[in-house]
Amino acid sequence: MLEIISGISVKKVDEGFVLDKGISSHKLMENAALAFCNWFERHYQRNDKVGIFCGHGNNGGDGLAIARMLWRKGYDVIVFLVGENNEPSPDCKLNRELLPDKLPALSMSHEDIAHMEYDLNIVVDALLGVGINRPLEGDYKNLVNKLNSLSGLTKISIDIPTGLPSDDCLAGDAFIADITLSFQSPKFSLLFPEHANYVGQLKVVDIGINQFYLSQFSEGKFYVQKKDIALRHKNFSRFSHKGDFGKVMLVGGSFGSMGAIRMSSEAALRTGSGLACCMVPGCGVDIMQVSLPEAQVWAKKDSDCIDADYLGYNFDRFDAVGVGPGMGTHDTTAEFLRGFLTKYKGPIVVDADGLNILAKHPEQLSLLADRSILTPHLLEFERLAGHCKNHKDRLQKASDFSKKHKVIIVLKGAHTCITFPDGRQFFNSTGNKHMATGGSGDILTGMITSFLGQGYSFENAALCAVFHHGLSGEIASADKKRGTIATDIIKSIPLSYLRLGIE
Structure with a gap:
């Protein structure tokens, strides 16, 4: 089972992993970029025109590494740099320096954002990652709204759509992705129905961090995948x-x-x-x-x-x-x-x-x-447990209800959540x-x-x-x-x- 950890814990997991393995944080970023590119190659052609919008933090660093790798694989890539006046994170700075000289990289000013017109088939959002804790503003807000207005192309977010908080409900604007590719484990807010239009299709790719490092920051929330299910089945014989x-x-x-x-x-x-x-x-x-x-x-x-x-x-x-x-x-x-x-x-x-x-x-x-197992959809659950402000509140009420009545709640929806009386919650990955x-x-x-x-x-x-x-x-x-x-x-x-x- 994949642990679903908080946005605050993501950085701690990364730090613990690189320290224990004796690798650099840049090497881990390279692993993430390679996992993205391997997925990307299976779905998109080299004649697609790819625009990668990069901020100044580690999410932007991921985008820069991805741009370099895709460009070397023969993709038609252009990088857009946002937040040039901000001090980049060390790994973001290094990946800027590693960009090939022939790979087009443009700094986005206020005017560039307002009058942005580029012939692109795919937009990759690598502006801001899991660390955001306030609504978008300034150039980031303007750029996100501009990108959201574009039609006829595919929009992909790296790890989490820009503007979306990792553990809470959205307040303000956010990038509207067709696909969100989350590294190692889905971020909690990606599973909220309120965020469905921003997340699009959720994909989770492995970047090499094993369960041991994630479990140290466990909050009792898990993402259920195909590999988790086969071992849970009973075996029957020809004499059954x-x-x-x-x-x-x-x-x-x-x-x-x-x-x-x-x-x-x-x-x-x-x-x-x-x-x-x-x-x-x-x-x-x-x-x-x-x-x-x-x-x-x-x-x-x-x-x-x-x-x-x-x-x-x-x-x-x-x-x-x-x-x-x-x-x-x-x-x-x-x-x-x-x-x-x-x-x-x-x-x-x-x-x-x-x-x-x-x-x-x-x-x-x-x-x-x-x-006993109760299987409510969202409205049936509110009839049982009372009005819920949002899905985060609903999930907490499901946990409280399950503990109080010692029952199992199967809260049906896009990522059906199974809540047990001991507080554990399992989120399903199948369905459409x-x-x-x-x-x-x-x-x-x-x-x-x-x-x-x-x-x-x-x-x-x-x-x-x-x-x-x-x-x-x-x-x-x-x-x-x-x-x-x-x-x-x-x-x-x-x-x-x-x-x-x-x-």
């Missing part, structure tokens, strides 16, 4: 039977809202459950039996919603239960949820209307078994905008429930499900883009296992 793969129950649906529980149930099966049973109102039996014959169905005749009469069923025969999708928030349904939480103490996932009932009846929160479609969250409910039923720990079930969910969305939307729908994601769940080399 459907009981080994778990028996799960999905509870939900109501008149006119059967799709949610149907998708949750199929997602559980596609994730690997040996047996999936659906508890639905009587009005949904035919829908479930016809559309998903692999699932068992339990229902009360002539009912339009789940009610307390369903409590007579033996839930203890199941290894995990997911409750809420499409269930509705009727008083009778709320009565069922109260009885269910009192009765069943196995692994539970609560989603959708189950969460809305808890928000309307907060006294039921005390009935949740320890480490095309997953913003009705039913996507219901699928995640089925997937988490499935992993719990297969005997995964609460932590591994949540992490694996969220990662596979996002990866399935990426696979499904590869050719469908905006036309992606939830059932496309379900069909891609098996492919997500193949992508990770898991049978």
Whole structure:
């Protein structure tokens, strides 16, 4: 897992690493520039015209080193120097001196910024890095706004978009990047939904600093990548039977809202459950039996919603239960949820209307078994925990809520955050905008429930499900883009296992 450390700690990590390895800070900067260039070469042609805008600090030093390396590889590069009147950092100064004489480097004055007209295909932002702690002003503000106004080209930020604070929400202006290439570990603020338009696509490149140096400044926040997931999966043998793969129950649906529980149930099966049973109102039996014959169905005749009469069923025969999708928030349904939480103490996932009932009846929160998994989207979470000023505040409230109620919060979004009662928070790296479609969250409910039923720990079930969910969305939307729908994601769940080399 990649540690997500504060902007203040980034400098300390770099200093500790170079001291321990006996290398110079300039050598580490060269490593970062080389990692950027290796990534850049895989995506852009040498006939692209690249403008690299460099400040006077270490972020500018990164940009100058990148300019030198790309120019030597044959790219058409021009450097724009900003903040010439400021004393450059030592490594920035050295990289200015190392620029080849034939590489064009222009100093930007007030007038140059105001009347800037250059024929560029790619703009690289290396103006200011993680150290910024106040809104942009002066030449930097004017230049950022000028660059933001340019259209028809690709904009890339090095480490963090200029103007964006590393640990807080933006106040003022910031560079609007199409791609942000963050070194070694993503900066905390890059994961905030408020900053999505500034960050663009987030890429993280390794510059050679291992986990040991990052962990010394751990704040309990981690970025989950592909290499972290395979080891968390259970292994099954040719002698495994459907009981080994778990028996799960999905509870939900109501008149006119059967799709949610149907998708949750199929997602559980596609994730690997040996047996999936659906508890639905009587009005949904035919829908479930016809559309998903692999699932068992339990229902009360002539009912339009789940009610307390369903409590007579033996839930203890199941290894995990997911409750809420499409269930509705009727008083009778709320009565069922109260009885269910009192009765069943196995692994539970609560989603959708189950969460809305808890928000309307907060006294039921005390009935949740320890480490129950709650999967709210942003609005559902605010119904539970109260209004949030911004995403940083929301993440803190998620941590407080998780500790108080001893539950696991899966806060769904672009970088779904999984919060554990011990305060740790894990941010997912998979998924894309095309997953913003009705039913996507219901699928995640089925997937988490499935992993719990297969005997995964609460932590591994949540992490694996969220990662596979996002990866399935990426696979499904590869050719469908905006036309992606939830059932496309379900069909891609098996492919997500193949992508990770898991049978």
